[in-house]
Amino acid sequence: MRAAGRALVLISALNALGAAGACPPAPRLGDPLRGLSADQLDRFRQGQEVFEREFTPATGLGPLFNSIACGECHENPVTGGAGDEVETHATIVRADGICDQLEARGGPVFQLHVTPALQAALGIDHEPVPAEATRAARTTPDLFGLGLLDAVPDREILARADPDDRDHDGVSGRPNYFVDGRLGRFGRKAFVPALAEFNHGAFAAEMGITSPAQPSEESIGGKPLPPGVDPVPEPELSQEDMDRVDDFVRFLAPPAPLALDRQGELGRRVFAEIRCGACHVPSLTTGDSPVAALRYRTVEAYTDLLLHAMGPERADICLGQAAPDEFRTEPLMGLRFMPAFLHDGKAKTIDEAIQLHGGEAAGAVRRYQRLTPARREALLRFLKSL
């Protein structure tokens, strides 16, 4: 009895030690970051409800829109993920080289759907794109871990910029800047500086929903709304609901990479050797943040958040200071959940996505093509763990 009792005490002491020493399991996909306060978790959950809410014309949708809910596009394999929606953006490079984002004519996002009331009034089923504009197709990316990317200090991004390629490695990397001069980092052209602005702006651009910060509807290709097509008074959504959606996106945990086997470990080394990491920088570190779970953290995002020229074949629109052929290094975190690759979804496999890199990435592609089949397989295995 007594011996058995002692053994039990010993076992439970060992269990307690084990529990204290082990790492808590990584968050599952779609879960919030670890270490949020009860209040932050509450805001995350409320935000998820608004993110998934399906709007109708009676609750503010339209008159122009791309879809009826954030979660209708950002949905796979869980809310906050990628989606199969492809939208249309359009801009014009003016003769003086300045990028005209066509704001006065309803751009740069041209909505693909209109409400029945607008269709009845104007007889259109999407927002017209000016004939002389350049169009771009944009697939829906996932939003996991973006709160961490938002918390990376500007100086960490700017430190990697090398616009004139002074180190002669063929890779330059340029920052994009918003109209007011702030450093951009969100969207495929890194034009939007802060996550909150992107989240708030998406209500207007994707769903035609006005808010206290953006209280007027967009024009229809530059023309005012015909009377009677926008029954809900502005603002159609409260600032509080907008802020909760921002909390939801900000607190979404980054996807946990899969554990690597020997082949995957080899692939990680190949990734470094052929210098994919010149742009897909394996990790960034956040700075100070009012949110403890975002403060001084490492995020394995595999991006430098800078623009790179990817070759004339991949060029589409200008945006801010981004030239038509320049794109932000797409983060590779969550790569294994993507249904298609590159800004327009042109690549159906990771191998194709790599082969379609041109411009500044031409050297890395050449090194990739020269890999032995075994090393190439190892690299792909590593990439599929992200």
Ligand code: HEC
């Ligand atoms: C019609 C589909 C659609 C809807 C609805 C939609 N999005 Fe998106 N989202 C996209 C696409 C497409 C992009 C890529 C845009 C780009 O690269 O310029 C994007 C990009 C983003 C980004 C930037 C991601 C990055 O990597 O920089 C954020 C943040 C975002 N969306 C949040 C939201 C929020 C919040 C809502 C709801 C208010 C929303 N989206 C609704 C399609 C959608």
Ligand code: HEC
């Ligand atoms: C010069 C910078 C640069 C280098 C070097 C580079 N990439 Fe990229 N990568 C980018 C940019 C920019 C994009 C986004 C392009 C787009 O959206 O059209 C991208 C996109 C990708 C994508 C698609 C991600 C997605 O979700 O759509 C994959 C996969 C990828 N890169 C892997 C690699 C690998 C592997 C290497 C090394 C062989 C590499 N890249 C080298 C800049 C680079």
